[in-house]
Amino acid sequence: DTEVTQTPKHLVMGMTNKKSLKCEQHMGHRAMYWYKQKAKKPPELMFVYSYEKLSINESVPSRFSPECPNSSLLNLHLHALQPEDSALYLCASSHDRFDNEQFFGPGTRLTVL
Amino acid sequence: GQQLNQSPQSMFIQEGEDVSMNCTSSSIFNTWLWYKQDPGEGPVLLIALYKAGELTSNGRLTAQFGITRKDSFLNISASIPSDVGIYFCAGQRAGNNRKLIWGLGTSLAVNP
Numbered sequence: 001d002t003e004v005t006q007t008p009k010h011l012v013m014g015m016t017n018k019k020s021l022k023c024e025q026h027m028g029h030r031a032m033y034w035y036k037q038k039a040k041k042p043p044e045l046m047f048v049y050s051y052e053k054l055s056i057n058e059s060v061p062s063r064f065s066p067e068c069p070n071s072s073l074l075n076l077h078l079h080a081l082q083p084e085d086s087a088l089y090l091c092a093s094s095h096d097r098f099d100n101e102q103f104f105g106p107g108t109r110l111t112v113l
Numbered sequence: 114g115q116q117l118n119q120s121p122q123s124m125f126i127q128e129g130e131d132v133s134m135n136c137t138s139s140s141i142f143n144t145w146l147w148y149k150q151d152p153g154e155g156p157v158l159l160i161a162l163y164k165a166g167e168l169t170s171n172g173r174l175t176a177q178f179g180i181t182r183k184d185s186f187l188n189i190s191a192s193i194p195s196d197v198g199i200y201f202c203a204g205q206r207a208g209n210n211r212k213l214i215w216g217l218g219t220s221l222a223v224n225p
Contacts, residue, residue: 004155006155040199040218040220041217041218042116042201042203042215042216042217042218043156043215045212045213056212088153090155090156092155097211098211100144100146100161100205100211100213101146101158101161102146102158102213103158104148104155104156104157104158105155106153106154106155107153107154107155109153
């Protein structure tokens with residue numbers, strides 16, 4: 001299995017809602033990433049998990065809360081988001097955090113009303 | 114944050130034509146990656162380069178790691194309609210920071 005899967009594909013939420021994005025990979029990768037991507041822009045790194053521990057937080061607001069329950073799963077919990085948080089949220093994985101070849105999921109298109 | 118200089122920003126070509134795009138930086142890079150992104154999808158890794166001067170092919174795609182380690186090139190030969198999308202370069206700078214630096218993308222349109 002060489003895929004990174006993400007659910008849901010699309011999500012619409014209000015500013016007072018709590019929701020979660022999910023990511024899964026079964027390639028045995030030990031590094032997993034969350035990126036945010038605005039239209040026609042490159043992905044922006046948010047978080048890096050290495051061996052299920054948070055390795056990098058790119059000064060992301062606390063309304064985004066990552067979680068890595070096990071080596072195959074990565075969640076992003078969302079609470080009290082703002083309309084400007086609307087974007088494509090991408091999950092990626094790599095063999096480990098020293099391996100630059102990152103494999104991306106299809107993303108979750110998030111709209112905050 | 115820092116971004117790579119990627120050019121051209123967009124291209125509109127006829128099917129069958131060859132395509133060239135490049136990324137440059139003022140810093141030395143250890144790794145260059147080329148990704149393609151279709152609308153509404155995640156980036157797909159096309160080619161990874163690890164050594165200065167390295168030339169690597171993936172089907173009709175060929176990429177090179179510049180000998181100065183400050184640039185990389187991607188060529189697509191005999192373009193077809195499914196080549197349409199945004200092509201991003203990304204690289205990892207020499208040093209301890211493992212974070213990928215991204216170009217702003219080249220948007221490719223192919224006229225059948």
